[in-house]
């Protein structure tokens with residue numbers, strides 16, 4: 065069980081580290097390219113049309129997810145290319161310069177640029193609402209870095225502790241004095257070997273197996 069937890073934790077840390085690097089790259093890119101993936105759907109129910117759109121975007125150091133919704137007035141039609149269709153997902157890439165960035169207006173983290181924007185408007189064809197969830201790249205990257213940094217420091221601490229135990233003729237796993245039985249630990253059954261980390265994994269295998 066402990067071994068499973070260790071392996072799962074390490075895999076999560078690796079995935080988290082890769083996502084962190086990806087977001088860091090996206091952050092750099094966001095200052096010269098606006099990237100957006102979006103998907104739109106539109107359907108009618110008793111001749112009244114509604115539409116939904118979803119977008120993921122990256123611009124000027126922030127990322128967002130936005131959902132927008134349109135209720136067309138009875139008898140009003142959405143644009144023809146939207147009717148009864150799922151459009152997308154489309155990838156839009158544009159120059160950053162021409163795009164305006166909206167700042168979040170709701171939520172406890174507005175001061176650091178994270179939060180929500182609710183929007184609503186209406187015209188002769190219907191009512192439109194949208195919710196945008198904004199997160200700065202640096203915040204996402206920092207959160208994603210926590211697990212890999214923790215896993216790495218834990219690994220280094222473990223390695224140091226095992227080296228110290230081996231140098232003092234103690235069992236690298238449980239710290240038992242191995243001067244009388246250097247080949248196998250009488251306390252936990254571990255067999256000391258060259259690589260302390262491999263040893264630790266083997267030892268956990270013994271314990272959980």
Ligand SMILES: [Zn+2]
Pocket residue numbers: 235236237238239240249250251252253254
């Ligand atoms: Zn031991």
